[in-house]
Amino acid sequence: MxxxxxxxxxxxRAMTRAMTRAMTLALAAMSMSLMLSASTSPPEPQRExxxxxxxxxxxxxxxxxDVTLTQGLLTQAGKPLGAPVPPARYxxxxxxxxxxxxxxxxxxxxxxxxxRLLSGVTKEVAPTVVRIEDAGDGSAPRYYDQRDRExxxxxxxxxARSAASLPDIxxxxxxxxxxxxxxxxxxxxxxxxxxxxxxxxxxxKNRRDQLLRRFGPVISQVRGLDRFLSTVEDGxxxxxxxxxxxxxREWNLIRKGELEARGSALYEGAxxxxxxxxxxxxERKLPNGNGGRMTTEVDLTNVHFESR
Numbered sequence: 001m002x003x004x005x006x007x008x009x010x011x012x013r014a015m016t017r018a019m020t021r022a023m024t025l026a027l028a029a030m031s032m033s034l035m036l037s038a039s040t041s042p043p044e045p046q047r048e049x050x051x052x053x054x055x056x057x058x059x060x061x062x063x064x065x066d067v068t069l070t071q072g073l074l075t076q077a078g079k080p081l082g083a084p085v086p087p088a089r090y091x092x093x094x095x096x097x098x099x100x101x102x103x104x105x106x107x108x109x110x111x112x113x114x115x116r117l118l119s120g121v122t123k124e125v126a127p128t129v130v131r132i133e134d135a136g137d138g139s140a141p142r143y144y145d146q147r148d149r150e151x152x153x154x155x156x157x158x159x160a161r162s163a164a165s166l167p168d169i170x171x172x173x174x175x176x177x178x179x180x181x182x183x184x185x186x187x188x189x190x191x192x193x194x195x196x197x198x199x200x201x202x203x204x205k206n207r208r209d210q211l212l213r214r215f216g217p218v219i220s221q222v223r224g225l226d227r228f229l230s231t232v233e234d235g236x237x238x239x240x241x242x243x244x245x246x247x248x249r250e251w252n253l254i255r256k257g258e259l260e261a262r263g264s265a266l267y268e269g270a271x272x273x274x275x276x277x278x279x280x281x282x283e284r285k286l287p288n289g290n291g292g293r294m295t296t297e298v299d300l301t302n303v304h305f306e307s308r
Contacts, residue, residue: 042251076291100136
């Protein structure tokens with residue numbers, strides 16, 4: 001599948017700007033597989049770690065989903081701030097690859113705004129990187145363009161030369177934290193249903209027991225949801241759990257008396273005793289002190305499991 005990778009790091013400003021945008025897109029896409037797991041996960045309470053029993057055994061062969069990522073800014077009053085950012089859409093797939101999970105993220109529509117021509121007509125700008133593959137064996141991810149050619153990330157030496165040769169630091173190649181092959185932990189096969197995408201309905205008692213171990217007893221109810229409260233560094237986290245399906249529906253993080261972040265998740269029933277996570281939303285306070293918030297919303301559609 002891999003073809004000879006072209007040398008794309010030329011000392012020209014146009015190429016530099018294009019690859020900077022490409023790297024931004026690539027990093028956004030790669031973060032999605034982590035976001036699916038963490039976007040609605042509240043901070044861990046300050047208590048001793050305990051092993052959680054596995055979920056009901058379902059041998060998954062492959063998982064796929066259409067992912068829509070929407071981000072934006074809100075004022076303290078909750079009104080949109082600035083120009084809206086077009087949503088980014090991806091096709092996410094994870095398949096068994098021997099002893100590992102192979103993950104592929106394909107760009108369906110990118111996050112780059114359209115270009116307005118002198119004639120007044122707008123034109124969509126195709127992303128430079130359209131597919132990212134992670135073999136799951138600890139090797140570095142691979143990036144591909146529209147012609148299925150591998151796009152290499154800039155090395156530290158490339159970024160250093162770029163910064164030295166370009167007077168405008170905003171045009172220089174970005175420094176990367178990419179790791180060489182073998183430097184990352186392999187993603188070994190886990191036969192359970194990924195809780196970032198779905199939960200097994202009949203495994204509710206097991207999830208309830210895990211919640212009680214992590215957060216302690218239920219202290220009250222809010223809008224029909226069980227309320228848990230746990231201590232975290234410099235504050236507390238409130239957890240609201242749906243008692244019908246025993247999943248976290250909302251969480252609120254309070255630090256130093258202020259709401260720092262909050263998240264929510266929506267589930268819906270599916271076949272094979274599964275509850276699919278359809279939507280995740282997180283709001284985080286901006287560090288500039290004006291009370292504004294950044295929002296990140298993930299919508300999942302066409303979720304498909306192949307299992308045996």
